[in-house]
Amino acid sequence: MSVLAGNPPVALTIAGSDSGGGAGVQADLKTFAAHRAFGTSVITALTAQNTVGVRAISAVAPEFVAAQLEAVLDDLPVAAVKTGMLATPETVALVARFAPRLPNLVVDPVLVASSGDRLFTADAERAYLELLFPHAAVVTPNLREASVLLGRDVLDADDAVKAAADLAAYGPRCVVVKGGHLRGSAEAVDAVWFDGRTSLMTAPWIDTANNHGTGCTFAAATAANLAAGAELPVALAEAKTYVHAALSRSASWSLGAGHGPLGWGPF
Ligand SMILES: Nc1ncnc2c1ncn2[C@@H]1O[C@H](COP(=O)(O)OP(=O)(O)OP(=O)(O)O)[C@@H](O)[C@H]1O
Ligand SMILES: Cc1ncc(CO)c(N)n1
Numbered sequence: 001m002s003v004l005a006g007n008p009p010v011a012l013t014i015a016g017s018d019s020g021g022g023a024g025v026q027a028d029l030k031t032f033a034a035h036r037a038f039g040t041s042v043i044t045a046l047t048a049q050n051t052v053g054v055r056a057i058s059a060v061a062p063e064f065v066a067a068q069l070e071a072v073l074d075d076l077p078v079a080a081v082k083t084g085m086l087a088t089p090e091t092v093a094l095v096a097r098f099a100p101r102l103p104n105l106v107v108d109p110v111l112v113a114s115s116g117d118r119l120f121t122a123d124a125e126r127a128y129l130e131l132l133f134p135h136a137a138v139v140t141p142n143l144r145e146a147s148v149l150l151g152r153d154v155l156d157a158d159d160a161v162k163a164a165a166d167l168a169a170y171g172p173r174c175v176v177v178k179g180g181h182l183r184g185s186a187e188a189v190d191a192v193w194f195d196g197r198t199s200l201m202t203a204p205w206i207d208t209a210n211n212h213g214t215g216c217t218f219a220a221a222t223a224a225n226l227a228a229g230a231e232l233p234v235a236l237a238e239a240k241t242y243v244h245a246a247l248s249r250s251a252s253w254s255l256g257a258g259h260g261p262l263g264w265g266p267f
Helices: 024-034 062-073 089-101 126-135 143-150 157-168 214-227 232-250
Strands: 010-018 038-049 054-059 078-083 105-107 174-177 187-194 197-204
Touching: 010 024, 010 062, 010 214, 024 038, 024 214, 038 062, 062 089, 078 214, 089 126, 105 126, 105 214, 143 157, 157 174, 157 187, 157 197, 174 232, 187 232, 197 232, 214 232
Parallel strands: 010 038, 010 078, 078 105
Antiparallel strands: 038 054, 174 187, 187 197
């Protein structure tokens, strides 16, 4: 690991900007800071977005994404990386080409915002499976993303467990199918595949509309924990606890007319 004595661990997010500050690069950097990691960022797209929805998207040219990656990686001792919104299959391919330089790679395959707005080129999702998943320490699709990637319904915890095992066939070391959109349960249940076994990771369900950016926060917290040297199962369990704490903290806030943000801390 490239953490030098006295220096904070360095984490990198490769993701889209959310002008509303609740998801994307903004959520990732706040999460890194709350974990005392030094956050760096490569921006793949701008979104004009708030708590209600996504109004417009402008993807960054892959050559400029590459220039940002070179600038960060040539200079800073990045110890873990999170990918969020990559916007186009060309950027997925580009990030895959950089994979040998991206340690502890957490791939959150962002395809659709919770508001329903598309954040990735339609019908190009196979780029994730074929190009990026083989390089990932962990991939973290939500139910809908798992369903799009596998081309079948992933609706409940049983489906999520099977989906995690099937997505593992594409080569990541670990798969988490996040069940944050599974309603009607007292628990927030995620299916985890690791080392050939599937298990469920649970936390008490928090009844709140302020859930914009839960997925980004979970993946960024996992990357921050890996950057600090945690083993993968511990990094995931602590990220799950952190998301629960961040959801609890903002549960009574009313920021924005839609799905408000999380309370990242400091706690
Ligand atoms: N209301 C909640 N209470 C407790 N945990 C939750 C809640 N909502 C989501 N989670 C947890 O947050 C993590 C992120 O899951 P989720 O399925 O919401 O991701 P996502 O859909 O990618 O998020 P986003 O809305 O940012 O796109 C998971 O561990 C999930 O179980
Ligand atoms: C920029 C961005 N990345 C990810 C998500 C998913 O929550 C979002 N809504 N916006």
